[in-house]
Amino acid sequence: MKKLVAIFAHPDDESFGIGSTLARYSHEGVSTWYLCGTHGESGTVDPEYMQGYTDVAELRAHELECASHELGLAGVQYLNYRDSGMLGSDDNRHPSSLFAAATDDVARRIIAHIEKLQPDTIITHDQFGGYGHPDHIKLHLATIRAYEMMYGLKFGKNEQGITAVIGEPPASADKVIPRLYVTAFSRRFLTIAVRLLPLFGQNPREFGRNKDIDLVEMTSWFVPITTRIYTKEYVSYKEKASACHNSQRPPTQQGNIITKLAFRRSQNAETFSRVYPAVKKGQPIETDLFG
Numbered sequence: 276m277k278k279l280v281a282i283f284a285h286p287d288d289e290s291f292g293i294g295s296t297l298a299r300y301s302h303e304g305v306s307t308w309y310l311c312g313t314h315g316e317s318g319t320v321d322p323e324y325m326q327g328y329t330d331v332a333e334l335r336a337h338e339l340e341c342a343s344h345e346l347g348l349a350g351v352q353y354l355n356y357r358d359s360g361m362l363g364s365d366d367n368r369h370p371s372s373l374f375a376a377a378t379d380d381v382a383r384r385i386i387a388h389i390e391k392l393q394p395d396t397i398i399t400h401d402q403f404g405g406y407g408h409p410d411h412i413k414l415h416l417a418t419i420r421a422y423e424m425m426y427g428l429k430f431g432k433n434e435q436g437i438t439a440v441i442g443e444p445p446a447s448a449d450k451v452i453p454r455l456y457v458t459a460f461s462r463r464f465l466t467i468a469v470r471l472l473p474l475f476g477q478n479p480r481e482f483g484r485n486k487d488i489d490l491v492e493m494t495s496w497f498v499p500i501t502t503r504i505y506t507k508e509y510v511s512y513k514e515k516a517s518a519c520h521n522s523q524r525p526p527t528q529q530g531n532i533i534t535k536l537a538f539r540r541s542q543n544a545e546t547f548s549r550v551y552p553a554v555k556k557g558q559p560i561e562t563d564l565f566g
């Protein structure tokens with residue numbers, strides 16, 4: 276039985292971005308796991324959602340349980356760091372925050388899970404943290420570090436400034452190394468959004484619920500798409516899983532036209548960038564995370 280492990284920072288990252296891919300592999304018989312970095316403690320939650328919960332962490336763990344069920348996941352495990360919030364927020368300084376944790380310590384926690392789960396494929400955040408979230412960036416770095424510590428690989432930046440494996444694992448390496456992917460999405464759509472938003476009276480540099488996402492800066496963040504997973508038949512699972520994260524205003528329920536469009540546009544396929552094994556120049560786009 277094949278095994279897939281998604282390593283992301285918050286309850287909802289598994290659904291909003293890559294939910295259809297996880298649902299597809301679950302339904303195809305792959306044992307699909309979510310290793311979640313935090314309990315999403317810093318998420319903004321309207322008071323009406325807090326009824327019956329002692330804190331945001333408890334609420335969001337419950338929402339993730341619901342999403343996991345909808346996606347057909349084999350299980351959810353936590354790294355048990357605290358959500359750091361966006362860069363510059365007070366939550367960054369909390370001693371238990373993922374932001375405050377040393378990358379090697381995070382890597383060691385990841386390794387403990389990888390050793391238990393023995394995945395064939397791992398997916399994590401891209402080096403820019405999607406929209407720049409510091410927890411996303413930390414998990415990217417820590418997952419790369421875990422690969423270096425476990426398998427003796429070396430990673431750096433290629434000529435395009437993208438995280439890439441350098442050289443081959445040492446000859447003594449006897450472990451099977453899981454394929455490693457990061458999320459990648461079309462910058463073309465982002466460029467269009469940046470042009471359209473002002474027409475709707477919105478500032479593309481102050482996007483999102485907390486106005487802390489700079490879409491203009493994001494257009495300069497390039498991650499090559501190497502892998503396209505066709506997911507049209509699994510959109511309903513993604514929508515149901517996303518709806519579980521009610522307190523976080525799933526993209527499907529937002530009034531924001533751009534968010535709605537972005538969500539709908541991504542439904543035919545979800546895209547990824549393969550980090551290990553390295554993709555050779557001119558290699559065609561893959562359509563499977565297991566090679």
Ligand SMILES: [Zn+2]
Binds near residue numbers: 284285288408
């Ligand atoms: Zn997140």
